[in-house]
Amino acid sequence: MFDIQHFTQINPPHRLLMGPGPINADPRVLRAMASQLIGQYDPVMTGYMNEVMVLYRELFRTQNRWTMLVDGTSRSGIEAILLSAIRPGDKVLVPVFGRFGHLLCEIARRCRAEVHTIEVPWGEVFTPDQIEDAIKTVKPRLLLTVQGDTSTTMLQPLAELGEICRRHGVLFYTDATASFGGNVLETDAWGLDAVSAGLQKCLGGPSGSSPITLSAQMEEVIRRRKCVEEGIRTAEHQDGDDEMIYSNYFDLGMVMDYWGPERLNHHTEATSMLFAARECARIILEEGLDVGIARHELHGRALVAGIQGMGLETFGTLQHKMNNVLGVVIPSAVHGEEVRKMLLDDFHIEIGTSFGPLQGKIWRIGTMGYNARKDCVLQTLTALEAVLNRLGFKTTQGAAMQAAWDVYSQENR
Amino acid sequence: MFDIQHFTQINPPHRLLMGPGPINADPRVLRAMASQLIGQYDPVMTGYMNEVMVLYRELFRTQNRWTMLVDGTSRSGIEAILLSAIRPGDKVLVPVFGRFGHLLCEIARRCRAEVHTIEVPWGEVFTPDQIEDAIKTVKPRLLLTVQGDTSTTMLQPLAELGEICRRHGVLFYTDATASFGGNVLETDAWGLDAVSAGLQKCLGGPSGSSPITLSAQMEEVIRRRKCVEEGIRTAEHQDGDDEMIYSNYFDLGMVMDYWGPERLNHHTEATSMLFAARECARIILEEGLDVGIARHELHGRALVAGIQGMGLETFGTLQHKMNNVLGVVIPSAVHGEEVRKMLLDDFHIEIGTSFGPLQGKIWRIGTMGYNARKDCVLQTLTALEAVLNRLGFKTTQGAAMQAAWDVYSQENR
Numbered sequence: 136m137f138d139i140q141h142f143t144q145i146n147p148p149h150r151l152l153m154g155p156g157p158i159n160a161d162p163r164v165l166r167a168m169a170s171q172l173i174g175q176y177d178p179v180m181t182g183y184m185n186e187v188m189v190l191y192r193e194l195f196r197t198q199n200r201w202t203m204l205v206d207g208t209s210r211s212g213i214e215a216i217l218l219s220a221i222r223p224g225d226k227v228l229v230p231v232f233g234r235f236g237h238l239l240c241e242i243a244r245r246c247r248a249e250v251h252t253i254e255v256p257w258g259e260v261f262t263p264d265q266i267e268d269a270i271k272t273v274k275p276r277l278l279l280t281v282q283g284d285t286s287t288t289m290l291q292p293l294a295e296l297g298e299i300c301r302r303h304g305v306l307f308y309t310d311a312t313a314s315f316g317g318n319v320l321e322t323d324a325w326g327l328d329a330v331s332a333g334l335q336k337c338l339g340g341p342s343g344s345s346p347i348t349l350s351a352q353m354e355e356v357i358r359r360r361k362c363v364e365e366g367i368r369t370a371e372h373q374d375g376d377d378e379m380i381y382s383n384y385f386d387l388g389m390v391m392d393y394w395g396p397e398r399l400n401h402h403t404e405a406t407s408m409l410f411a412a413r414e415c416a417r418i419i420l421e422e423g424l425d426v427g428i429a430r431h432e433l434h435g436r437a438l439v440a441g442i443q444g445m446g447l448e449t450f451g452t453l454q455h456k457m458n459n460v461l462g463v464v465i466p467s468a469v470h471g472e473e474v475r476k477m478l479l480d481d482f483h484i485e486i487g488t489s490f491g492p493l494q495g496k497i498w499r500i501g502t503m504g505y506n507a508r509k510d511c512v513l514q515t516l517t518a519l520e521a522v523l524n525r526l527g528f529k530t531t532q533g534a535a536m537q538a539a540w541d542v543y544s545q546e547n548r
Numbered sequence: 549m550f551d552i553q554h555f556t557q558i559n560p561p562h563r564l565l566m567g568p569g570p571i572n573a574d575p576r577v578l579r580a581m582a583s584q585l586i587g588q589y590d591p592v593m594t595g596y597m598n599e600v601m602v603l604y605r606e607l608f609r610t611q612n613r614w615t616m617l618v619d620g621t622s623r624s625g626i627e628a629i630l631l632s633a634i635r636p637g638d639k640v641l642v643p644v645f646g647r648f649g650h651l652l653c654e655i656a657r658r659c660r661a662e663v664h665t666i667e668v669p670w671g672e673v674f675t676p677d678q679i680e681d682a683i684k685t686v687k688p689r690l691l692l693t694v695q696g697d698t699s700t701t702m703l704q705p706l707a708e709l710g711e712i713c714r715r716h717g718v719l720f721y722t723d724a725t726a727s728f729g730g731n732v733l734e735t736d737a738w739g740l741d742a743v744s745a746g747l748q749k750c751l752g753g754p755s756g757s758s759p760i761t762l763s764a765q766m767e768e769v770i771r772r773r774k775c776v777e778e779g780i781r782t783a784e785h786q787d788g789d790d791e792m793i794y795s796n797y798f799d800l801g802m803v804m805d806y807w808g809p810e811r812l813n814h815h816t817e818a819t820s821m822l823f824a825a826r827e828c829a830r831i832i833l834e835e836g837l838d839v840g841i842a843r844h845e846l847h848g849r850a851l852v853a854g855i856q857g858m859g860l861e862t863f864g865t866l867q868h869k870m871n872n873v874l875g876v877v878i879p880s881a882v883h884g885e886e887v888r889k890m891l892l893d894d895f896h897i898e899i900g901t902s903f904g905p906l907q908g909k910i911w912r913i914g915t916m917g918y919n920a921r922k923d924c925v926l927q928t929l930t931a932l933e934a935v936l937n938r939l940g941f942k943t944t945q946g947a948a949m950q951a952a953w954d955v956y957s958q959e960n961r
Binding site: 137141142144145146147148149150152156157158159160162163165166167168169170171172173174175177179180184186189190193206208209210211214218237238242245246247259333336342343364375379380381382384386394400401402403404405406407408410411412413414417420421426438485490522 | 587796875
């Protein structure tokens with residue numbers, strides 16, 4: 136029997152979220168979300184939309200006009216770009232080095248692309264030569280990459296790929312969901328045609344809005360598939376020559392016309408999420424993007440030192456690790472899920488489990504966004520050590536803390 | 549030159565949003581959104597997800613197991629249902645009585661459906677016979693309806709359509725975005741196979757989350773198109789016999805597996821929007837769904853009395869008007885946009901303009917969700933009358949207020 140009295144007001148317990156994301160939101164972002172709504176064509180609202188475009192151009196390091204939000208989780212930004220750019224039958228190349236490479240294949244397949252992949256073992260990344268060789272063989276229309284794949288904690292170097300893509304006439308996309316804001320990303324300097332991200336990792340916000348940026352070349356590709364909605368079509372409108380985009384929600388031509396001066400009605404912008412996205416960007420740019428990335432690098436390094444000091448083994452090629460997440464090999468003497476449960480139940484600290492080939496083999500510990508902080512790293516290390524000791528795994532008592540502390544001392548932080 | 553100091557914290561002006569939506573969010577919903585985040589598989593989080601399913605079953609008046617949220621604006625819920633249910637080549641019938649009927653056609657076309665329509669002039673609705681006749685002729689697989697089309701303010705009666713659909717073996721969907729929570733909707737009693745909604749109208753929340761419900765029959769249709777994501781696929785998984793769903797984000801089979809006990813990772817649930825959706829439902833059910841609908845009816849009626857008392861003409865067949873929005877014919881003596889601008893600039897009250905054939909002909913005034921209140925109705929009427937008088941349009945001074953007040957007095961409200 137339904138009784139509304141059983142449903143009390145939202146009151147989540149305090150958690151320190153040190154997994155691969157989502158992480159705790161910056162309280163300033165949560166406060167921004169609590170602002171009252173305004174109408175979608177209110178000049179104040181369209182002003183905020185324009186500001187979001189300016190702020191994210193800074194974060195993406197781009198002059199791209201079309202830098203905006205897709206209303207949905209990070210995956211909505213990926214799908215909007217792929218559905219808008221890929222025509223059925225187009226060849227795409229996906230270098231897969233973890234789960235999110237498989238996701239790009241999966242989405243591209245749903246776009247009815249001809250999907251080609253190259254793979255390296257989980258824990259490694261590709262050299263530019265490996266990717267260029269594959270491009271020469273496959274001759275794809277698009278190269279779809281993941282910058283930081285949280286499933287393996289690896290960061291694919293992208294700096295040289297834009298030049299390769301240009302040489303071979305290939306459109307270049309990267310999914311920066313997990314890396315954005317905590318690792319260097321240079322949209323224009325690296326020749327990226329499209330990038331998508333999310334708020335819930337290094338940006339310190341909640342999931343539910345996906346910032347994207349599109350190059351002029353990508354805009355042109357999308358405009359060729361223009362198809363105006365019947366309910367708002369007038370005589371001036373003309374459709375493009377290419378096959379239409381098989382989604383209304385993810386038709387980025389329509390999303391551009393909504394964010395652009397035409398303000399053609401498409402969806403009703405998710406106002407509270409836009410407030411969140413704006414505040415995330417504002418906080419990062421107040422700190423300075425490079426300063427923030429250096430902060431992620433520092434706390435990532437302190438975490439590595441602490442984990443190694445504890446006598447635990449790290450996962451993957453450390454030189455290619457993302458700043459904001461670390462794979463830790465689960466010692467054979469303990470049960471990984473038991474450790475995670477004790478951390479959550481007794482310390483209210485969440486660390487991540489793993490997928491696929493790494494399931495049960497590594498934990499993933501994140502230090503990102505609002506939680507890329509000394510106190511978060513030190514609390515997580517002490518709690519983890521205490522839990523491991525409790526379960527009978529001997530660490531070099533206290534060494535983890537000292538090693539992490541040393542990293543901070545050397546930087547006077 | 550970019551300067552972060554130009555970007556101050558979010559500080560929207562107070563607005564009284566009396567258009568067709570979005571409207572002001574209930575402050576309790578905004579406070580719920582400001583709650584700190586928790587992990588997506590935290591037992592507290594999955595507990596909240598389960599509660600959301602229970603709460604929305606009450607709001608949709610259904611026993612449907614699959615009653616959940618799609619992460620995006622209202623349009624994302626529509627598209628998720630249409631993309632998941634419509635196989636390319638399927639015939640669909642859309643009775644169009646306003647802009648949002650055209651939107652269903654547009655989305656169905658993107659799903660590569662064979663789209664058939666019947667139309668009535670804007671301001672009218674269909675009889676069950678008109679719809680049954682079209683079903684007999686077209687023999688569609690799905691009937692796609694809009695319950696309340698804000699573009700015309702009309703509410704399509706749906707009660708008899710489920711029986712007709714069952715008789716002809718047709719799946720029955722309605723887009724209840726604009727009507728949900730402010731007008732009667734009986735998912736099970738009316739034989740609906742799928743319904744989608746949004747938070748930003750009568751539910752009193754922000755745009756960005758779309759509650760949906762699916763019948764067992766609809767589930768079966770979707771399960772026949774099952775296609776498991778490669779990155780998380782195991783040997784036990786089997787794909788369905790029907791053509792796959794051409795979207796990953798909107799594949800409701802995957803969304804079900806994420807909301808169900810399998811908790812198969814799909815997107816990262818938009819936690820703050822889920823908090824909002826839960827609080828919207830909780831507030832309505834504390835008041836009582838029927839009590840809330842009666843409140844919408846009362847304030848809608850008071851608004852009609854006030855507008856008529858002012859000597860203005862209402863739009864469309866009043867007996868089929870939605871409770872929560874009224875079309876008001878713009879008197880030829882004034883310029884509609886000038887009135888809207890004065891209301892916004894000088895009173896901070898927003899009323900709606902119109903689309904398509906009604907552009908420049910009617911205003912749309914909403915009384916919904918948190919703004920279905922006596923003070924909102926009376927303030928809007930006095931401000932509108934004052935603006936009209938200022939622009940030289942003579943009203944029967946004071947009669948509007950008295951007429952609306954009389955409605956409230958008769959009900960002792």
